[in-house]
Amino acid sequence: MNDVVASNIAANVATATNLSVAPSVTSLAISTQIESELPSSDDSSISKPQIIQVSSATRKISSYTVAAGDTTDSIATRYGISSQTLKWANNLTNDNLKVGLVLDVLPRNGIVYTVKDGDTVQSIADKYKADASMITTYNDLEISGVSTGLKIIVPNGTLPNTEQPGYVAPVAYRAASTGGSYYSGYRAGSVGNRYAYGNCTWYAYERRAAMGMPVGSFWGNGGSWSYSGRAAGLLVNNIPSYGALLVEVGSPGHVAVVESVAADGTVVVSEMNNSAYGGFNIINNRTISAGQASLYQYVH
Structure with a gap:
């Protein structure tokens, strides 16, 4: 089969199946046909429209065995x-790595996905905020x-919150009421929660417990949680990750829980008692830009 026949077949199939790359494949077929009709002695050249080409060697998922001193950042770099x-790619909920762990390493930023019944390239692209033509190519x-x-x-896909490693659905908490008014003060949401009901610390304790990442019962106001977390032996830094506690240092300060971190560094947190979103006993989600997110402390 020569190049002209092969390219024409590809163009016909792409058009018949309504692939997003059909225009590019058709253009390539036309250029191949034109080039084949040129005299062999003709020195002129034609620049053929091409689909983005990527070396097959760069598209393989490789493996890496964690060595002493490795971090997720150093391996990624x-x-x-x-x-x-x-x-x-490795379903890691934090940056802790065990020596000897074998990791899957993608050849580029993005996600690995196993196609399910009913999926199309476009539906996959829409779900993971990616480009359909890039997925195809x-x-x-x-x-x-x-x-x-x-x-x-x-390529460049982003996992939705519900598919990120360690995801646990938020639990709805409701305060008791008398005569239509909510009361504040201590109320045990779960064993060990000694924080004032309706406050950010009460919710953060409950949310982390649901995630399997419990915190102490007496860490003080939200603004002191980075200090308390460090004293408890937890990693504290300025790098957000799923499940980490975002701490606004100060008095009384504030604490929230990181629900997701996008590939561009954008962070989504859940929290309670944020005055800008309803205040006492109200749970809300909010999105924080990558630049702003880097200004906070995170307890992992």
């Missing part, structure tokens, strides 16, 4: 990807498309 991509799907069970890489 070595392979030219983000630490978030590394953690998502990167995984050589121009002819075959996607099929159930196929494992693909979604």
Whole structure:
């Protein structure tokens, strides 16, 4: 089969199946046809429209065995990807690595996805905020498309909150009321929660317990939780991660729980008793830009 025939078949299939890359494949077929009709002695050249080409060697998922001193950041930097991509690919909920652990390393930022029944390239792109044509090209799907069970890489894909490692659905808490007015003060939400009901610390204690990441019962006001967390032996830094406690230092300060961190560094937190979102006993989510997020302390 010569190049002209092959490119025409590819164009016909792409058009018939309504692939997003059909225009590019068709253009390539036309250029191939034109080039084949040029005299062999003609020195003129034609620049053919191309689908984005990526060396197959760069598209393989590799493995890495954790050595002493390794961190998610150092490994990610070595392979030219983000630490978030590394953690998502290995279902890591934090930055703690055990020596000898074998990690999957993606060739670029994004996620690994196993195609499910009913999926299309476009539906996958929409769900993970990615580009459909890039998914098609990167995984050589121009002819075959996607099929159930196929494992693909979604370049620059972002996991939704519900699919991020360690995700636990938020629990709705409701205060008791008398005559339509809510009361404040101590109320045990779970064993060990000694914080004032309706406050940020009460909610943070409950949320972390639900995530399997319990905190102390007597860490004080929200503004002191980074100090208390460090004293308890937990990692405290300025790097957000799923489940970490975002601390606004001060008196009384504030504490929230990180629900997700996007590939661009944008952070979503859940919290209670934020006056800007309803105040006492109100649970809300809010989004924080990457630049702003880096200004807070995080207890992991």
